[in-house]
Amino acid sequence: MKNKLLVIINDIRRAKNQPVVDDLHENDNLRSDLGLTSFDLAELTVRVEDEFDIDIFEDGLVNTVGEILKKLEK
Amino acid sequence: MIDGGKSYSYSALLQSINADDYFPLLKTTDLFSYFSNLVKALANNRSLTLLDSDLNQAELKGMDENLVNAKEKVSTIDFSSMVDVIDAVKNSNSRVTIFTSGTTGQPKKISHDVQTLTRSVRQGGKYADHIWGYAYNPTHMAGIQVFFQAFMNKNVIVNVFNRSRHEIYEMVDKYSITHLSATPTFYRLLLPMEKTCTSVQRVTLGGEKSDEHLYQAIRAIFPSAKINNVYASTEAGSLFASKGDCFQLPAANRDKFKIMDGELLIHRSLLGCSNSLALDGDFYHSGDLIEWVNQQEGLFRFKGRKNELINVGGYKINPEEVETMLNSIEGIRQSVVYGKANSVIGNILCADILLEQTVKMTELDIRQLLNGKLQDYKIPRRIRFVESISVTRTGKLKRT
Known part of the structure; x- marks a missing residue:
């Protein structure tokens, strides 16, 4: 599950020409550590919902x- | 007139006009009976309502369905020539009721006098030999304008609306079409280019935003053609002449237009009659967003439609701006941008993309290309690759 989430987050980062991250940590903040904007977060919810059927x-x-x-x- | 392999002459039209009955509310897919009914009504000073052939019951609300396609007797004037008919139409006191395309809710009813509908028609010797590719829905403003222009000069009309790309190229060649007037979407669907069409002398665009990328493509397909734009609306008819890719407010009645928050407002005196037009004082909100190119000379450019703006996290995004950027990417033939409801930011921006036949591209490629060209919030977050792009009843791009 964590791996799938890692793939999704890296897809979003790659689309913005940001380097991929190797690993996710429980305490990683989506905005400050992973650099996701609110538009990225919206995309994240959609992709997670596609994958896991959970909003x-x-x-x-x-x-x-x-x-x-x-x-x-x- | 040529429609679906059949051809009809102006003397056949005259014969049909001199027959007894007409239909005040005609619903038909047959272009010749549709036009002959229209001309017959106007030449005999009868009013009529133009209905889309695919109009459904819900959209007909408020109208007596039994009247649709019901004949009415008219003791017709016996016309001896088309010249007489054309004169009678020009001086007709009929009113013509048309509907907006209703892409955003219930279609609105607007009635016009014939003089408004024909005010941009040019007649005379140099218009006599034009052969029109008819590329609009005949029941809407743009289609009505093109019809009157062709009819009042007794031009040949070749119906190319809703035809496939290949059929359109064939027909342009076979009938040596000289004039085309259509939406930018129509011209985009002619890509990739099959061949050059040298018979076409004039290409007119209207109804949607166009862009330089499209102009280049049009110049390649129609190398002998001059390109111009028209601005017409269901509510007001034809209003502005084009200057390149810009429009100019006519100097004589510039006070009949106002710009508020980027939206074009039109004075009521230029509008047809309708109960469903909400006026703001004496002005009507056209819903068209424009930007000044030269405010002093009244020169402006069309930017998009106000009701199509997509709210993404509080930002209002004009889908046409994003489409223009997408369409300028090598390998993309056409795109549609729309919003999908999202719990975080209201809407998430989505795009459907039609690629050129041999091109392979991924969502990642496209988003990386857009990066830095568009602000973060204007970049579509979901890209679907599609085989075809749908258009509305009036031949405009359909945003789902």
Whole structure:
């Protein structure tokens, strides 16, 4: 699951000509550590929903990789 | 007139006009019966409503369905020649009711007098030999304008609306079409170029935003043609002459136009009659977004439609701006940009892309190319590659 999330995040970074990240950490902040803008986050929700059928922003904002993983594990 | 392999002469038209009945509310796919009914009504000072052949029941709301395609007797004037008919149409006191295309909700009803519909028609010797490729829906403003221009000069009309690319090239050649008037979408669908068409002398674009990339393609397909633009609306008819890719407000009645928040406002005196047009004082909000090229000379460029702006995270995005950028990428034939509802930012920007036949491109390639050319929020976040792009009833791009 973490790997799939890594692929999605790297796809978004690559489209903006940003270098890919090798690994995700639970405490990584989506904005400050992974450099995602709100437009990127919107894209992330769509791609995660395509993959896992879960809307990660359904009940409010998530800020870290760990929070996303927790939603996906439910 | 040539339509679907059949041809009709102006004397056949005269004969049909001198027959007894007409249809105040005709719904037909047959272009000749449609036009002969229109001319017959106008020449006899009868009013009529123009209906799309595919108009459905919901869109007909408020109209008595039993009246659709019901004949009405007219004791017709016996015309001895087309010249008399054309004169009668010019001086007709009929009113013609048409509908907006209704891409954003219920179609609106607008009624015009014949003089408004024909005000941009030019007649005379030098217009006599024109052969028109008819590329518009005949029940909407642009199609009506082209019809009157051709009819009042007794020109040949070749119906090319809704034909495939290959058929259009064939027909232009076979009938030596000299004049084409169509939406930018129509011309984009002629790409990739099959061959050059030297018979065409004039290419007119209207109804949507066009761009330099498209002009280049048109110049290649129609090397002998002059290119111009028209601005016409269902509400007001033909309004502006073009100057290159710009339009100019006519000096004589410049006070009949206002620009508010980039939107063009038109004075009520230039409009047809309708109950469904909301006026702001004496002005009507056209919904067309424009930018000044030279405000003093009244020179402006068409930017897009206000109701098509997509709200992405509080930014209003003009899909036509993004499409223009996409279409300028080598290998992309055509694109459609639209919004998809999203819980984070309201809408997420999406694009459907039609590639040139032999081109291989990925979503990543396109987004990397756009990076730095468009601001982050204007870059589509979902790109689908499609085999075909749909158009509306009036031949414009359909944004889903």
